[in-house]
Amino acid sequence: MYLCGLIFFKMKRVIIGLSGGVDSSVAAYLLQQQGYEVIGLFMKNWHDDSVTISDQCPWLDDSNDAMLVADKLGIPFQTVDLSEQYKERIVDYMFHEYEKGRTPNPDVLCNREIKFDVFMKIAMDLGADYVATGHYCRKGTIQKEGENIYQLLAGVDNNKDQSYFLCQLSQEQLSKALFPIGELTKPEVREIATELGLVTAEKKDSQGLCFIGKVKLPDFLQQQLKPKEGIIVEIPSELSIYSQTETEFNSEEEKLKYLSRKIEYKVDFGKIVGKHQGAHYFTKGQRKGLGVGGTVEPLFVIDTDVEENVIFTGQGKEHPGLYKKALFVSNEELHWIRKDLELQVGDTMEVKARIRYRQTLENATLYKVESGLYVKFENFQSAITEGQFVAWYIEDELIGSGVIS
Numbered sequence: 001m002y003l004c005g006l007i008f009f010k011m012k013r014v015i016i017g018l019s020g021g022v023d024s025s026v027a028a029y030l031l032q033q034q035g036y037e038v039i040g041l042f043m044k045n046w047h048d049d050s051v052t053i054s055d056q057c058p059w060l061d062d063s064n065d066a067m068l069v070a071d072k073l074g075i076p077f078q079t080v081d082l083s084e085q086y087k088e089r090i091v092d093y094m095f096h097e098y099e100k101g102r103t104p105n106p107d108v109l110c111n112r113e114i115k116f117d118v119f120m121k122i123a124m125d126l127g128a129d130y131v132a133t134g135h136y137c138r139k140g141t142i143q144k145e146g147e148n149i150y151q152l153l154a155g156v157d158n159n160k161d162q163s164y165f166l167c168q169l170s171q172e173q174l175s176k177a178l179f180p181i182g183e184l185t186k187p188e189v190r191e192i193a194t195e196l197g198l199v200t201a202e203k204k205d206s207q208g209l210c211f212i213g214k215v216k217l218p219d220f221l222q223q224q225l226k227p228k229e230g231i232i233v234e235i236p237s238e239l240s241i242y243s244q245t246e247t248e249f250n251s252e253e254e255k256l257k258y259l260s261r262k263i264e265y266k267v268d269f270g271k272i273v274g275k276h277q278g279a280h281y282f283t284k285g286q287r288k289g290l291g292v293g294g295t296v297e298p299l300f301v302i303d304t305d306v307e308e309n310v311i312f313t314g315q316g317k318e319h320p321g322l323y324k325k326a327l328f329v330s331n332e333e334l335h336w337i338r339k340d341l342e343l344q345v346g347d348t349m350e351v352k353a354r355i356r357y358r359q360t361l362e363n364a365t366l367y368k369v370e371s372g373l374y375v376k377f378e379n380f381q382s383a384i385t386e387g388q389f390v391a392w393y394i395e396d397e398l399i400g401s402g403v404i405s
Contacts, residue, residue: 011037014178015123016132017115018042018070018077020062022200023134023181025069026189029196030180031132032073039126040070040077043119045086045110062206068199082118089113095224101306102387103283107357108401112168120176130178137163138182139174140397144340150174152337154396157185164357167391167401168335225280230309232274232292233267235302235321241269242320256367256374259326262386265303265312276311279304285322285383300383323380327355327390329402330372338399343368351392353377355384355404361393373402 016028018040031038042063063079070077090109097104115133123131136155141148150171155161169177181189193201241263249255274292276282282289286301290313299313302321314321336342343349347368352361353375363378375390384404391401 011035012129013037013039013127014130014132015039015041015126015128017119017134018066019134019206020065020069020200020203021134021206022189022193022198022203023136024066025134025198025200026184026192026196027132027134027180028069028073028075029192029198031178032075034180036130038073038075039128040066040073040075041119041123042066042077042079043114044079044081045083045090045114065199065203072196072198080119080122082114085118086110086114089118095221097387098221098225098280099306100387101280101304103385104387105389107165108168108389111166112173116166116169116173116177120173124176128176130176132178132180134181135162135166135179136160136182136184136186137166137179139177139179148175149338149340152398153182154393154398155179155182160186162357163393163398164354164389164391167337167389167398169337171337171339174337221278221281225278227277228309230276230279230311231267231272232276232290232299232311232313233265233270234273234292234295234299235265235270235312235314235319237314237316237319237321239269239321252367253369253374256326256328256369256376259376260324260328260374263303263321265305265310267308267310270312273299273313279306279309279311282311284385317382322382324384325380326374326376327381327384327404328372328374329390330405333403333405334373334400335402336400338397341394341399343373345370351394351399353390353392355381355388355390364392366392372405 014031014036016024016038018024018028028038028040044059046059067077090106090113093109094104094106120131136157138153138155140151140153152163152166152169152174154163190201282301282304284301284303287298290299292299295315297316299315300317300319300322301311302314302319303312343366345368349366351364351366353364354361365376367374386404388404389401390404391398
């Protein structure tokens with residue numbers, strides 16, 4: 001028996017987060033087709049059914065669907081309980097942010113802290129070479145000075161691109177990540193699932209918090225942030241503060257500071273039009289839940305004051321209080337996926353940027369200053385919200401992000 005000419009290849013092991021949805025189901029199948037040894041893990045992140053809308057994607061049904069998919073594909077499957085870490089890293093953070101009057105993005109955090117950290121460590125302990133998810137995005141690899149640099153690229157389905165949700169990943173996390181469905185569109189993914197006869201083929205996309213399902217946000221927040229009656233003030237769009245003309249600035253930084261400034265509203269700027277149960281339950285740009293009628297155009301939240309428990313609103317989605325051209329990210333909350341492209345103080349960079357998922361990419365310029373980074377948009381942006389993430393791209397590559405301060 002001659003063995004000397006044979007080379008034995010060990011199959012690379014991939015652990016996929018099977019969520020019980022169609023995207024991760026098809027991702028698992030594609031990995032199998034590519035010759036990987038695939039193991040499915042379902043993450044249980046939540047125990048409290050009192051705030052989950054039970055008929056909307058409860059974790060038990062999802063876990064069951066994930067198990068049926070794994071069974072159909074013939075891959076090992078198990079559930080991991082990450083609820084303790086999820087509470088600590090996501091839920092507590094959310095409460096803390098809402099308390100400060102900021103609006104966090106749990107999905108971005110869930111990817112950074114849970115899927116590509118806690119979950120990734122579990123996967124590596126199980127001998128995985130990679131961790132895969134059903135995100136609509138792609139990974140690229142380029143060589144620079146002999147080093148591998150990993151790229152986070154938009155998914156080819158413009159309608160479903162989810163690169164924004166991964167805007168806080170590091171090179172280390174990307175090096176071990178796989179996104180099998182990034183080259184496909186959603187209809188193509190459903191078609192594959194239908195051909196395979198997967199139980200998830202026609203399943204609706206889950207809405208709500210990452211891996212929890214649809215949650216009644218006020219109920220969720222009321223667990224720790226108690227209701228507290230306050231007033232709703234309507235600010236007229238003719239307020240003199242909006243018609244101030246830009247003065248002469250001594251520097252570009254001074255101008256950026258002005259453009260990104262937060263207007264300090266006062267109750268006597270407008271009129272009291274209603275009451276609310278807690279300013280910390282509301283976010284900039286919100287229209288629903290105010291319960292105030294009788295206005296020509298609907299009211300939108302233009303700002304909240306959690307200290308004084310006041311909500312400031314304006315009529316119509318064109319209200320000037322909703323619009324700004326620039327935002328600021330402090331150094332502590334600034335993140336570069338592409339460390340090699342990181343700006344130094346005084347540097348600028350032309351990019352495309354977005355301040356929320358599904359927003360079309362907008363032309364913007366980055367300005368690095370001593371204390372952080374300004375993002376100045378070509379056009380006015382509606383409801384730039386503290387606590388949310390801004391992400392910036394060069395062509396279809398997401399290169400960095402930060403928390404809006």
